[in-house]
Amino acid sequence: MLKRIVQVLLVFVVAAVFYYSWLPDPNMRSESYLPGWLSRWSNRNYNFRTAVPFIALGFLLEFYSYKNLIRENKQQRRIGLLKNMIVAALVVLVAEGGQFLLKSRSPDLMDVYYGILGSIVGAIGFQIFKILKTKVRNA
Template identity: 35%
Template sequence: MRILYVVILLVAALVLYLSWIPDPKLVKVTFIPAWISRWADEEIFEDIRTGVPLLILGFCVGLLPIVGPSENISRWAITWLLLTALVILAELGQLFLPNRAFSLADIGWGSGGGLLGLTLAAIAKDNIPRFFKPTKKV
């Protein structure tokens, strides 16, 4: 479970870092694999690329024991709002960077990615345990 918390913190920090670097071209970020940076730097993917790390983040957060519609719908909704707030914070930071621009589309894609990740985690939490239950022998 600890590894999940570390992944969540790293992905959240990565979202903020990549949103706040002066140049939006990911090809200049040395730790990002070349195939990812080439994809992300394509003009048609400039907005959707915000949703990808939020999908991963939403999925990881959704796997936590206290989050999920089956446990409590209000916690699940609050978690989605917090993921959306992270994207809004990242976009607000871009207002202070000369080569970056605030984008409502990025907020929409990021919020949608977080929502999809949380939903996939809820589905996984409700369905995966049945595959690991021992079958009864008659």
């Protein structure tokens, strides 16, 4: 059941990345359902806002791969982390590449950097979460 929930969340995060990356207007004021403070923040922090969903993506990818294959040695963990970063990089590259097809948008290499950086932060966040969970359980 937990595996299915993580899969749905992964699909939701990737769909959100594509949706917001492919809006005709990069200005978030057009998204009336977003709170005003969030629209203003995202318009001021243009590249940084790219990292936010990728933090969730990195966390969820690590969680999913951890639940599917419990990696016990450092080599397997590194390979798993590398695979997850490749998936995150592909998502950000497709999202940015899709902007070539939009007249009012243009891809930004810094968005690719922030997307990958966000997924690394999310993966590290999962590892910290896992360590803390183990320490609490053993205490």
